[in-house]
Amino acid sequence: MAEDLYKKAKAICETNHIKEQRGPRRKQKKMEExxxxxxxxxxxxxxxxxxxxxxxxxxxxxxxxxxxxxRFTGVS
Incomplete structure:
Protein backbone atom coordinates (compact mmCIF):
# COMPACT_ATOMS: atom_id res chain seq x y z
CA MET A 1 0.00 0.00 0.00
CA ALA A 2 2.79 2.45 0.86
CA GLU A 3 4.60 1.36 -2.30
CA ASP A 4 1.51 2.24 -4.38
CA LEU A 5 1.28 5.65 -2.71
CA TYR A 6 4.96 6.27 -3.48
CA LYS A 7 4.51 5.26 -7.13
CA LYS A 8 1.53 7.62 -7.53
CA ALA A 9 3.44 10.50 -5.93
CA LYS A 10 6.46 9.79 -8.13
CA ALA A 11 4.26 9.77 -11.26
CA ILE A 12 2.78 13.16 -10.29
CA CYS A 13 6.29 14.55 -9.78
CA GLU A 14 7.46 13.23 -13.15
CA THR A 15 4.40 14.71 -14.89
CA ASN A 16 5.16 18.11 -13.35
CA HIS A 17 8.94 17.85 -13.89
CA ILE A 18 9.72 17.86 -10.15
CA LYS A 19 13.02 16.20 -9.27
CA GLU A 20 13.28 13.69 -6.44
CA GLN A 21 15.26 15.13 -3.54
CA ARG A 22 17.51 13.17 -1.24
CA GLY A 23 18.55 14.34 2.21
CA PRO A 24 22.21 14.84 3.09
CA ARG A 25 24.09 11.84 4.47
CA ARG A 26 25.45 12.11 7.97
CA LYS A 27 29.11 11.55 8.64
CA GLN A 28 30.01 8.67 10.92
CA LYS A 29 30.93 9.75 14.43
CA LYS A 30 34.10 8.30 15.88
CA MET A 31 33.46 6.52 19.16
CA GLU A 32 36.82 5.17 20.24
CA GLU A 33 37.07 3.62 23.70
CA ARG A 71 -12.13 5.32 21.60
CA PHE A 72 -13.25 1.72 21.90
CA THR A 73 -11.42 0.55 25.03
CA GLY A 74 -13.94 -0.67 27.55
CA VAL A 75 -16.85 -0.62 25.09
CA SER A 76 -18.66 -3.98 24.94
Missing amino acids: YVVESSCGTSSSLSNAELLKRNLYFPCLERMINELDQ
Missing part, protein backbone atom coordinates in the same frame (compact mmCIF):
# COMPACT_ATOMS: atom_id res chain seq x y z
CA TYR A 34 33.30 3.89 24.27
CA VAL A 35 30.51 1.36 24.37
CA VAL A 36 27.82 2.47 21.93
CA GLU A 37 24.37 0.95 22.44
CA SER A 38 22.56 2.87 19.74
CA SER A 39 23.04 4.04 16.18
CA CYS A 40 25.40 6.92 15.52
CA GLY A 41 23.46 8.17 12.51
CA THR A 42 25.03 6.02 9.80
CA SER A 43 22.97 3.47 7.98
CA SER A 44 22.57 2.00 4.56
CA SER A 45 21.04 4.30 2.00
CA LEU A 46 17.26 3.91 2.06
CA SER A 47 15.08 4.38 -0.98
CA ASN A 48 12.54 7.18 -1.00
CA ALA A 49 9.78 4.57 -0.91
CA GLU A 50 11.25 3.07 2.28
CA LEU A 51 11.62 6.54 3.81
CA LEU A 52 7.97 7.28 2.99
CA LYS A 53 6.91 4.08 4.74
CA ARG A 54 9.01 4.72 7.84
CA ASN A 55 8.40 8.45 8.23
CA LEU A 56 4.80 8.87 7.06
CA TYR A 57 2.85 5.68 6.40
CA PHE A 58 3.70 3.66 9.53
CA PRO A 59 3.39 6.62 11.95
CA CYS A 60 -0.04 7.47 10.47
CA LEU A 61 -1.21 3.88 10.84
CA GLU A 62 0.06 3.80 14.41
CA ARG A 63 -1.80 7.02 15.28
CA MET A 64 -5.03 5.71 13.75
CA ILE A 65 -4.76 2.40 15.60
CA ASN A 66 -4.04 4.18 18.89
CA GLU A 67 -7.00 6.52 18.38
CA LEU A 68 -9.34 3.60 17.66
CA ASP A 69 -7.94 1.77 20.68
CA GLN A 70 -8.61 4.79 22.93
